[in-house]
Amino acid sequence: MKLTEKIAAYRLNRPFYTFEFFPPKTDEGFENLLSRVARLASLGPLALSVTWGAGGSTKDRSLELAGLIQNVEKVDTILHLTCTNMEGGMVDDALRAAKERGIQNILALRGDPPRGEEYWIPTDPRFTHGADLVSYIRSSPEFSSSFSIGVAAYPDGHADRDSDEDGELDYLKAKVDAGADFIMTQLFYDCDNFLRWLKKVRGKGITIPVIPSIMPLQTYASFLRLTKFCGSRVPDSVVSALEPIRHDDAQVKEYGIALAIDMVKRLTASGDVAGLHFCTLNLEKSVRRVIEGLGWAGGSPEIRNKLITDMPNGADSIDFEATMTITPTSASDSATKGLIDSTSLPPDAGRGEINNASSWDEYPNGRFGDFKSPAFGEQDQWGGPVITRGEALANWGQPKTVSDLTEIFLRHLRGEIDSTPFSHGPLSPESMLILKQLEKLNRKGWWTVGSQPAVDGVRSTDEVFGWGPPSGYVYQKGFVEFFATQEDVDQIEKKIKEDGGGWVDYFAGNFEGQCRSNVPDGGRNAVTWGVFPGQEVLQTTIIERESFLSWKDEAFSIWSEWATFYAPDSEERKLLEGIRDQRWLVSIVHHDYKEASALWSFLGEL
Secondary structure: OOHHHHHHHOOOOOOEEEEEEOOOOOHHHHHHHHHHHHHHHOOOOOEEEEOOOHHHOOHHHHHHHHHHHHHOOOOOEEEEEEOOOOOOOHHHHHHHHHHHOOOOEEEEEOOOOOOOOOOOOOOOOOOOOHHHHHHHHHHOOOOOOOOEEEEEEOOOOOOOOOOOHHHHHHHHHHHHHOOOOEEEEEEOOOHHHHHHHHHHHHHOOOOOOEEEEEOOOOOHHHHHHHHHHHOOOOOHHHHHHHHHHOOOHHHHHHHHHHHHHHHHHHHHOOOOOOEEEEEOOOOOHHHHHHHHHOOOOOOOHHHHHHHHHHOOOHHHHOOHHHHOOOOOOOHHHHHHOOOOOHHHOOOOOOOOOOOOHHHOOOOOOHHHOOOOOOOOOOOOOOOOOOOOHHHHHHHHOOOOOHHHHHHHHHHHHOOOOOOEOOEOOOOOHHHHOOHHHHHHHHHOOOEEEEEEOOEEEEEOOOOOOOOOOOOOEEEEOEEEEEEEOHHHHHHHHHHHHHHOOOOEEEEEEEOOOOEEEOOOOOOEEEEEEEEOOOOOOEEEEEEEHHHHHHHHHHHHHHHHHHHOOOOOOOHHHHHHHHHHHHOEEEEEEEOOOOOOOHHHHHHHOO
16 A cells, blocks of 8 residues: 555554665574564554665665565564665666565665766766656656655755755755655654654645654664764754763663654654654664564554454444454464464564574674674665765775775775775774784785774773673784785785794685685684673674675775776776776684784784
8 A cells, every 4th residue: 555545545643754774684583584674563563664774775675575564474664775886777676576576666776966977977967967767657647646745854964965954945846846755764863853844844835744753772882883874953952862881881781762752752742743653773672672662562544554454334333442452462462362363474484593693683783793683784774875976086096006095995994084985984983993904904905994902801891892781701812904915815814824833813705705714614703792690602703604795795896986986997997897807805803802902913924
């Protein structure tokens, strides 16, 4: 069913809400997400949305996930669709695939203006603005009546554009005039600013539903990363509340739940917010607790609508309070009460995924988490590009030689530039402790993209290494990841085999898909863990084959994307594509965490 039709017919005595998911990068994460989706679906969302990677990078996974939600979980699905950097025909293919799966809702994204002289890979010339995508769908005989179309809006301003608020509202109005049916906003934390902005939206003559996006805080680090990426305004009250608890992830999560509940109450009290969109990051606990804390958990609107349809006198025949007095606590509970068809659920739905799934997402850490987690490989909300051409030229210039690339990585280590294509910020405080060792590797031409020093039990409240609740200790094994030539990989492999003594593990992979390692199949190296009162040992950073291969593919795609910012046949593009084709990504772990210099001494002997 189309979202606009569902909103118009919505009659429950609480605001409606939708949940957002992204397709996990690993097969295990994808499989385990399905049981999580089933449990969250029992909370009664009006629809579930699925993100779409930049340039169609998650096309197959996004369509598969959206199709399963629509046809197996029987929840109406909103498929995100971006048009920027999409190769010719991909938009038609995606719309056709969505239609075949019974999906009737599209969130049409990437409303950026043309980026001047950027050298993108071949794109579909019909689409340079988000409004073009909306207009195309509305004017297409094949698709015009098939979809309800949503568009994005940015209450705090668009992070990739220099236009002022009035200019942004002009962009939004153009998308609405092109045929958009509803608006979903970028995440924000300043409710006062949102409500002020919403009045300006209405003053612009935009009357379609505006659905604000809420993302409960998970960790302090992820909060900083996401708000910086999105350009979100953060109220002083939020900053003050987070400062004393920033090292205690459990308290940050609790505060995030309370903050989200308070934001929802303030927004819905305004009278112009009838529903909300929750960005889950594929995590379950916080969103569930927010919905339960608001007193909104209960039977699904689809179930209630079915009851209305089946009863002779419609809604007047049903006492909803008597009909839906039990709130399912899991998908399996729902199935036993007849609320969900148990044959539609994955085999382990509702029982918790294998290997204590609850611990996967306590301290979400992007790709470094457990590859079985549905949240593995955390993405940004709108599937934006990893880097922009403006950033590439301003920070990294016109690299024409291997020496030029080495200098870029060294300048980042020296603090002369604040990012590389692989590191979107300055060095962390812990990296500063191994700065000399990292500089030595980079001068050798081993360009580092990830590392950490060894730590033998520092307090969890430590300013540099601490995480988790207080009264605990945290540990780290030293590891480093870098790009190197095949000759270097051969040398490293030989050194580890002859002199590693069982203390050193490695993975090495290239663009062609080859992978070399001394880690046995199924081997998993926990390189960050914590010991806390009343809990099992928590492992927050794990390196194993599946996660390495996932990251390897992403890392080489960054070389490809970086290359597209330079003209075809230019020296810069030839260099970057040559590096992508010839270098290997190497990940090395030294297991002697009691000896801080063990990893670096071993590498220094090469």
